[in-house]
Amino acid sequence: MGISLVIDVLLALGLVGLALQVVAGPSLFRSIVLFVVFGLVMALAWARLHAPDLAMAEAAIGAGITGALLLMTYRRLVELNPEKRGETYLGSRWLAAPVGVLTGVLVGLIGWAALQLPPGDTTAGTLARDALDETGVSNPVTGVLLVFRGYDTLLEMGVLLLAFLGARAVASGRAHSPGTSEVSEPALVGALLSLVVPLTILVGIYLLRAGGHAPGGAFQAGAVLAAGGVLLSLTGRLVPTDHTPLVQRLVLVLGLLVFSGMGLFMLFAGSAMLSLPGTWAIYLVETALMISIALPLALLFAQAPGLKGRGH
Amino acid sequence: MAEQAMILLVFLPLLAACLAFVLAGTPARVIAGITMAALPALMLPITVDVIDQGEIAHSLGGHAAPLGIRLVADGSGALMLWLVAIIGSLASLHAWFSFRDQPDAEGTFWPLWLILIAGLNGMFLSCDLFNLYVAMELVTLSAVALVALAGGPVALSAAMRYLLLAMLASLAYLLGVVLIYNATGTMDFRLLAADLEATPEVIISLVLITVGLLLKTAIFPLHVWLPRAHASAPGPVSAVLSALVVKASLFVLYRIWFWSGAELDLAPAEWVLGLAGAGAIIYGSLAALVQSRLKLLVAYSTVAQLGYLMMIFPLASLLAWPAANYQIMAHALAKAALFLAAANILRGQGTDRLQELGGLDRRQPIDLFAFGIAGVSIMGLPPSGGFLAKWMFLETAWAQAAWGWLAVMVIGSLLAAAYIFRALAGMLTSRQTEFQARIRPVHRAMSLSALALALLALASGFASSPILELLGLEPPGLSVDS
Structure with missing residues (x-):
């Protein structure tokens, strides 16, 4: 109990810290890398919540594929605009504080509401579990x-x-230039x-x-x-x-x-x-x-x- | 028979999209044409059964709700499905000719277009909040891609803004649905009605769902994405976006408000929604009045006309229900006609700047005529469908002595007359400007599809009795407090 609580708290704090770094970090590249890390820690959190399917989906799609797409986009941005390399492309920040406060209130409200909820007796989920035998998959x-x-x-x-x-x-209408340049590979x-x-x-x-x-x-x-x-x-x-x-x-x-x-x-x-x-x-x-x-x-x-x- | 037809309304366009994507080129266009022409035929058995039995339903996979997902076609749903079938086919006729000279874009256009139609039909048939989310994603993403298909930096940035705000809206909606599912254990929006109580989590989830849907519907002040996106999209796309796509999310809001929330007392919130609608009517009309481009004028007119649809909330009553449905239908037909006519004018003149459209009556008489006829319905002049809708709304407000709402609606109609006449006046002046370089020929069928829609908007003012018969039963949330 003690150890698992420590792990859960560390995961939760890590997620919040990583999310903050992703959003408010000074460099776009660093944010993308941390976003991938965030996805992996999130996968761990899902695993801790006994949702291994979600954990795998999060790791494969949330961290893996999305991270790869973001990195591709970053490379393209640097290609298009070499002198801006490493600079954050995020726009104006004066909205950041009110949006952050609003989001915080919203998350707080949702979390509070979720805690109020009694566990349901007959939900679609329990019905699905009961009817699982007739499907042929377990x-x-x-x-x-x-x-x-x-x-x-x-x-x-x-x-x-x-x-x-x-x-x-x-x-x-935009021709993509495939990287035809032959690079010598290891x-x-x-x-x-x-x-x-x-x-x-x-x-x-x-x-x-x-x-x-x-x-x-x-x-x-x-x-x-x-x-x-x-x-x-x-x-x-x-x-x-x-x-x-x-x-x-x-x-x-x-x-x-x-x-x-x-x-x-x-x-x-x-x-x-x-x-x-x-x-x-x-x-x-x-x-x-x-x-x-x-x-x-x-x-x-x-x-x-x-x-x-x-x-x- | 009707059940199979109901399922084909979703799956026929979906499969046609796959085939059109695989075959590409001319076969894609033919497949899309046949599919769209088949939609009204599929609607016939559905309509007969809906009028006969009130509604038809099918549990997918044979699993009854709440375990499985139900498709349900009822009166108001059938009316919306008819709109998809009619406006979709006529806009497709327009697209058949307007995309023919852009082979690059056309290969992507038809699959996107067919998926959009499948998604719309899916939204109007779905009885499940999560399934509605998925169908809404189909609609939103195909709509965004179709806007981007116009090419050019303006359309691309409009599409990007549309995408980001629509994703935010989806997220809010989805959060609300998760909370509601946790509170009730079901996502079937009719079964929900029995379990919804005004607990904090239900109220938070309803707020999230409502804000999400209002953002998707572009209700003032959440309309910021609409004018650029609708104005810069290709003609048939603008028509379907303004006529059907924004109505689909509003339709979901009606469903949740008047079916799922039938037992809740939502009076204070109804006031807020009414105020947003009043803001939309006034702001949208004024903004339309000062536009210098025809397509932007038509787009701001959508912002204004959507405001009327919010009047059902403060005026909730048995009379407001047919009024709102009539407004959805009349505006859909008229706005599709306006956008197709505007697209033809832009194509034929190389510009849609109002100042440079003088003498249009000699150059594109049919398009001008279609624009004028559709304008009659937007202004709410008799004998158009728009007149009937606004008349029913005014009657409702009168009966409830709701003078404030009544005044807003009257002012909205006057402003609508002002912006439509301003556009017409510009086109009818004899001042002739030199021909532009980017003029492209407008096929007769493109003009006729705009004209057909405009005439339908007009005719819907005469054909009220079959339409009201189809609407049938009023939602449970409105039948209690009439």
Whole structure:
């Protein structure tokens, strides 16, 4: 009890301290790095709160992918405006104090209200736990995401596709200069990649499979796969293309097509929309989701409409 | 049959977006065209059943609420779905021709457009607060991307501001939903009604949800993102943003206020919302009056007309409900027509500066005509739909002796007449300016889609009885204190 309380207090203080450093830090680069650290400490906090699925999502997406995107953006900013390197790009600060006070009051109120809440007897959450047996998966998070509230997950796939399309809309008319300059790379990079990239695929597929009964699932697995793609494009193994190739366009919408196609099939076969015919269907949908999650994340990172292998 | 049609309203555009993205080019345009034309056909069986049975519902995955998510189409929802179908198809017709000469943008446009339509239909059908959040994200993100598609620094910075404020709004909404779920154990906004009590956490969550939705709806003083975003977007996008997207979040607010909160006494807050609406009417109208660009004038007019929709809160009664729904419909049709006509004028003249639009009656008569007809409904002149909506609002205020609100609405209508006539006067003067370099041809179909919407806005003033029949049952929150 004593030790765990100390850990919790340290985590809470660390989170607040890191958040303050991220927002009020003197340099943009430092803020980005600390934001990644914040995400990792947040993942620890989720783990302490017995929410391992959230912890993994936070580490993979909140810290990993978001941090990578922020760093890419920073590099681009420095490229565009070299003399401003390291300077904070945050705007006027006279609003900072009132906004900070307001946010503090709001957080205080919400925290206070949350403490008032009695633990509910029959919530949607307890109902989901009770009905988990009929789903064929024993991880309640996967049960909720795929079976009870699959519609939300399906629409979230639309949001991911939108993120890609939105980036395309903003970038249209602006030619992106892919880093074509051949940089000599350290000799160990190739060896390291040949070790790490197969591992990301292995871990991704493991997470997907494990999602049925333990923390994991399509989102975490997709993020890990995307990390493999990020590594390959960082080291120049994957290079941007001008247009999205047909296969990659298909992969981007695969999750949506498979999930809603199966749902519509069940609907017109006389069952309810998005009801799944068995555990195999859950894994099929999750596999499609994983692939359709990984590709847009990797493409967003590469700031490219598509990717191809070097030398093609 | 109706249930399947209801589900297809979301999934048909969603799948069409995927196909349009994969196939690209001309097939994408054809897929989008067929999909949009199918929407009114899908609405027919839904409408028949809604009038017949009051509402239709489907539990997704076969899991009943609160465990699963329900889709529900009721009277007011069906009216909104009709608006999406009609305005969406006519705006698509416009986009078919206006995006044809921009192959780069068009490849991204149709998937974004179809996802926006799917998201809107999803919002009007959803009965679940969290699902509404996801559908709202679909709508917001596609709307932001479509604004950015116009290209250029003005559109990009408008899109960025829209994105940041909309994300802030989503966050506030989501925080509120989390608190409400913790207090009641459900997110189905009808089941909620039984469990909501005026405890501190419920009040905090309602405040968060309301502020979030008001920011998304761009109600004064939270409107700052709207004028630039709506004015700099491509024509059909502006039309759908002003006609439907801002109404969707307001529709959610109505749902939460009058269905979920039916048992709560919200009177003090209703006053605050009414004041915001009055501010919107006065400020938006005055701002529209001083604009020098046509599209900005139309955008500020949206800020003003949205204010009327807040009048339902202080005037909450059985009469205010059809008035608000009528205002949503009439404004949606008229504003879509105004934006399409303004886009045609901008395209045909190379500028939308009011000073340089003289002699438009000879150069673009159909667009000018459409603008004028739609203007009649915005001003609230008989026999338009806008007249009927404002008349019902005034009648409500009169019956409750609410002279303050009545005065604001009358002043708003006079100011609306002023800004519409100011625009028309500029276009009808004979002063001819030299032709600009950036003029592009306006296809006849683009003008006709604007005209069709304007005529529909006018016609909705005549066709009140089927529309009021469709509206059907009033929300429970309004039927108690009439």
